Amino acid sequence: MDDVTLALHRIARGTGIVFIGTLISMFFGFLSRTIIARHFSPIEYGTFNLAITVLNIGVVIATLGFQNALPREIAFYREKEPSRIKDLISTALIIVSLNSLIWGVVLTIGAGKISQILNEPRLNYALRTVALALPFSALTITMISISRGFGRVREKVYFQNIVYPTSWLILVILSVLFNLSFALTFYMYLLAQLLTFLALTAEVYRIKLLNFKLSFNLRIGKELIIFSLPLLFTGILAFVMNWTDTLMLGYYKGSEIVGIYNAASPLARLIPIFLNSATFLYPAIVSQLYAQGKISEMKRVYQILTKWIFLLTLPVFSVMFLFPEATIRFFFGNKYVSATSALRILALGFMFHTFLGLNGLSLIVIGESGFIMISNLISTILNIFMNILLIPKYSIEGAAIATAISYFIGNVLNSVRLYQETKIHPFSWNYVKPLAISFILLGLIQSLHLKVPSIWHAVPILVMFLGVYFFLVLLSKSVDREDVELLLAIEKKLGIDLKIMKKILRRFIF
Known part of the structure; x- marks a missing residue:
């Protein structure tokens, strides 16, 4: 098995596991929020969301961008200086521990001021409580990032996607059953973070991922911080x-329009779910190829992976783009159908973000974290400016246009920079053909101006579209050798006989 095929197999396996974990986490998280929203008043639910939002900002600052830097740095050290990996991990943990404690104190002391700025007195007590969870949350994220550097997904899925949301959901249910006060909800949140941290710590010691004496290497610490700071600002942006x-x-x-827009925005942000799942192992695996100077292999991995992500994402995008009204009605009801145009616009923006592939992470791999910060800064400033310009006149459609264009510009900048530095781009001929086919078919269906009363009426049309699409992809011979090898690997892993699929491939490809 060559380097490209091996890398693709590892990324694909990890992507599938992370995708399942993400679905579990999203479902449990949704249940937890729904229970809190129904049991407490809207004002209390709003206070809870404000407190968690402020805490998340503190976590972003406390981790210093290490969650994106460590997978790349560990993979590099494994290739170049394996003897220094323990120093790197220990130094990173010490830095995050101290920084998270400092920001936990800052958040506690500043809770009163923040509550005054946001004009919510309840936020004072809430922030003082959740601030105690900041170090646990920051260290959990850091340890999972360390495991990413070793190409592991178990810690992410088991602890961040299952243990935490499950324990949080159970504690929320107990709070409701015993009719505990709203203030105690924040202690339940703290307890969920603590339990996750303790369980993860026990696991990483069991597998000897943290089997070393604590030490602090000043040189490694400086290098790590210098590389990570642009990623910190990128996270804030x-x-x-x-x-x-x-x-x-x-x-x-006003708040009513915000509510309508937030029927479209969360749905559109589901479009990159496969892209986001692939990000977990991609930096660690591709960094090893880059450290070995195998740029052509990196390019091939990038192109094949981008094609897979596009093909998996196309059904999700098609539903939202072709039938936005039916999609919104299905999830949110008739009250929110005025967000139809916004959903279609946002879907285009996030699909463009998807079909260019993992350009940002690839830039991190080659050490261009500074450029990532610059491109994100440009996109953010453009987004703010366009929102100011478009929202007063076009309302939610203006906000959607601003977001879509900002993502478009940011991705173009990243892709151009990646090509300049490495000649890597996603557009292999076997990717361009499926792209062209999808654009033509989507355009044809859209030109029919089909009106469907519900999402269930859209299903037969979508099935027919996807059937014709994949037939044309096969007919155009857009399948690569790596695609077939992955299919055979899945067949072997699952212990099933994909006889029909292999027969189809032989008929159209070989």
């Missing part, structure tokens, strides 16, 4: 980018 449209809609149009 991403946070700002995610919330700018909502906050500005609230400022210009």
